[in-house]
Amino acid sequence: MNRHDQDVERTFAALPPAHGRGFADTWWGRAWLKALEDTALDSQQLKAGRRLARAGCVGAVSVRPGRITAVVQSRGGTPHRADVLLEELDGEQWDRFLDMTVERAGHVAALLDREMPPHLVEDAAAAGAELLPGMGDLEPECDCGAWDHCGHTAALCYQVARLLDQDPFVLLLIRGRGERALLDDLQIRSTTSTEEAAEPEGVDAAEAYRTGGILPPLPTPPELPTEPGTPPSLDTEAPPGPGVDPAALEYLAARTAAEAHRLLTEALRPGTEQHTMEEELTLAQDAVRLAAGADEAVAVDRLAEASGRDRQGLARATRAWRLGGAAALSVLEEEWTASGDALARARAALESAWDEDERPSLRASGNRWTVVGAPAQLRLGRDGRWWPYRKERGRWVPAGAACQDPATALASAEPDPGEEPA
Incomplete structure (x- = not known):
């Protein structure tokens, strides 16, 4: 961290209660919650945190590099200071992130629109700058004495997910760089990059030949291209052979280039030593x-x-x-039938997801739980995650990504305010 970023701090006023809605609508907000839910060892503490956050018990949230802080009122009214720590990116990681971002004007435009598209996060990770937290990255501290995530730190995390929905620069500040300083650095690098591009590069061929025996080793290979290559066009004057569809071949070539770029990005990601083979489709x-x-x-x-x-x-x-x-x-x-341990875990998750007076009436069929009297449904995956579904034009369609918490998943299936039932 450098310059004036060291003292950057933003304080957000307490948000109103969140009854009847999920805590994250954006994919990056849900990724933040997944890091929390994958880390916490006690699901009851997560439930308590959701309950406190929904009730508006989280006070003003202070966000600064490496730490978020708020006073959280327990159900009995006792205030507790809750902190959650997230490791800052170091100077070298920020340099790589900034270099990557100036090469893609769309990344800067997305941030200015308060968006964080997946390819921005993927490109940052490929450059060695992980923006979103993973399992174990959200470290809790609370004066209630809990050594793991308690209801107070969980409530703080759920509330911060709502802030991230509104402004992804909150995440960048936690990682160590404030909005103004980040945009200033991008402007400086963009100007420098333009000036350097105007200067010719290379070595005179005759000079290189004379000094060939004392030249330093070859430079490292070029970095991964920011985008997949464009396959050649097959639109030629020569007619295609029997059974050959040029449009289909062009499409398959473009998709193959995109998949190869994705696989290469994964393979070259810093710190990646082992890759699990995906099952053949x-x-x-x-x-x-x-x-x-x-x-x-x-x-x-x-x-x-x-x-x-x-x-x-x-x-x-x-x-x-x-x-x-x-x-x-x-x-x-x-559609499959949950039984044994899978059914027991599913029932326990549904039982603990809501307070008694908030729990919806669900009708079970196989691995599907349909809300009685509403066009919403939960489907249990074989991995234990819950998928939200909504009925549209008489058919059940996916309504959002999977969640560990059925209440959060079901909130994704609920229609937006004012939306006509399908």
């Missing part, structure tokens, strides 16, 4: 994966046929895929 699953990136009607029609679905069925499948890949697609299309 079936033909129907792979058709959905391809359709999720298609924007041409011809490609969609062919992929629908290849996957054994009509266009509406493929649209529901691609909607699920964008939310969670093969796991989300399986939840959409597979």
Whole structure:
């Protein structure tokens, strides 16, 4: 951390109670909550934290590099100072993040619009600057004496998720860089990069030949391209051979380039030493994966046929895929019966997710729990996560990403205020 960032602090007024709504609407807000829920050892403390946050028991939130702080009132009215710590990015990590960002004007524009698109976070991670916390990164401190996340620190985290929804610069401040300083640094680097680009680079060939024996080693290979390459166009005057569809080949080549870029990004990510092999997709699953990136009607029609679905069925499948890949697609299309330990854990999660007077009436069928009298449904995945579904035009469709907490998942399935029931 450098310059005036060392003393940056923002204070946010206490937010109103959050009865009947989820704590995060954006994908980065949900990622923040996932880090909390994957870290906390006691689900009862998470439930207590949600209850306190929903009731408006979290006071003004102070945000500064490496730490968030608030006074949280317990249910008995006792105030507790709750802090949650998150490691700051060091100077080298910030340099890599800034260098990466100035190369992509869209990243700066997204931040100025108070957005944090997935590819910004992915590019930052590929550059060695992890923005979002992972399991174990949110470290709690509370004067109640708890050694793990208690209801007070959990309530603070749930409340901060609402702040992150409104302004992703809050996350960057916790990581160590305030908004004004960050934008100033980006402006300086952008100007410097433009000036350097105007100067010719390279070494005179004759000079290189004369000093070949004493030249230093070759430089390191160039960094990973920011975007996949563009395949060559097959739109030529020569007619295609029998059974060859140039448009289909161009589409497959473009998707292959994008997938290769993604895999290479994962392989070159700093600190990544081991990669788990993903299960091979079936033909129907792979058709959905391809359709999720298609924007041409011809490609969609062919992929629908290849996957054994009509266009509406493929649209529901691609909607699920964008939310969670093969796991989300399986939840959409597979109904199974939870039993034994899986059923016991599901019932316990549903029992503890709401207070007695807030719990909705649910009708169970297999791994699906439908809200009685409402177009909302929870589906249990085989990994124990809950997926929200909403009824639209007489069919159940995915309404959001998976959550460990069924109450948070169900809040995603509820229609927006003023929205007509489907």
